[in-house]
Amino acid sequence: MFGLIGCMRAAEGRRDELLAILSAQIGEMPGCKSYVIAADARDADAIWITEVWDSEADHKASLALPHVQATIAMARPLIAGFDSHVITRPVGGVI
Template sequence: MYGMIGKITATPGQRDALARLLLSGSADMPGCLSYVVSEDLKDPDALWVAEAWDSKDSHAASLKLPAVRDAIAKARPLIAGFDAAAELKPIGGIGLGGK
């Protein structure tokens, strides 16, 4: 399995719009086991995105999907920066089939 978690900072006042765009491209991504967008409770402009995939290849393939590419293009102007990120190897948990 393959996972990622990252903190994205929106331009001031655009966090809700950015969250909607990130979620809009995530409905049908083959190989995606979990895709969660969360608001940072201490930073009004920050979002955290946690992803779990069946493989790194599935994640890479998702970036070529038209809905994902469209969401990324629309989101770019709303992003002030990427503050933290990590690649992970999920080993289990709810929604991951206990793997």
């Protein structure tokens, strides 16, 4: 499996708007086993996205899906930056 853990920063005061955009059009993403969009409970502008995919190729392919492209386009103006980006190899748990 292939995993990602990333933290992005919303433009000041616009996190809820960004969270709504990110979670509105999740739709079908082949090979996606987990895709969690979450607000940081302590940092008012931080959003965490944690992902598990069957393979890195599945993740790459998802970025070309029309609904994912549309979401990225809508979200981009509300993203102030990216704090951390970790690549992982999920091994187990409740997935």
